[in-house]
Amino acid sequence: MNPLTVYTCLAVVFVALALYVGRQARIVQEDLRKSSLNDE
């Protein structure tokens, strides 16, 4: 298997994972902000 192919597959998976983690982090941050506003 071509190393470049392996790298490309890993890179695409990493990009998808990074986008997913960023999206979930944004959701958790919004939840925290809403809960802190409700507490105040």
Added chain:
Amino acid sequence: MEYLHAEFLVVLGPALLTAILGLLVNTPSLGVSLRSILGSREHVETLLGLMINSAFVGTAAGALFGYGGDSREAYLMGGVVGLAALFAVTRLSKLSAQLASSEAKVSHRKMAGTVRSIIRSELLAANSGTRITKPGLNHPRKCSRKLHCHCQNCCGTPLKVERPGHRMKGKFK
């Protein structure tokens, strides 16, 4: 000179598209577990370090493959990896700051509750005539002999019996 390496992307296209859709679609179990991880500040810091290291390694590997294989796609993938990692790192650092702020608020609230509890117990003790914070100096509130201790360690309330080391006002008999 082999300049383009697009053929493997065509072959692996459906599998990669399925992988991306599987990750981007909000699957409940994966989302719940990831949110539980993202709820802790230590885990977020660990994930942040992992993303930063992956950004460096991915970009460097893309540049290496692009230079060695003379491939534009490798350069492109390296750049995309760097941008995606930058996106995730930005979001994670914002989340870490938010978590630190909320943890500081929670600890401040706990400390305020502790202080409030101490003040309440002190006020209750002052109303009932006994001191809680200095054991051994508890004086009964009412004394038939009307003796008062005026040393600095005592609260000045009447004593039933004379104690050594305490300066009394009035006669003990």
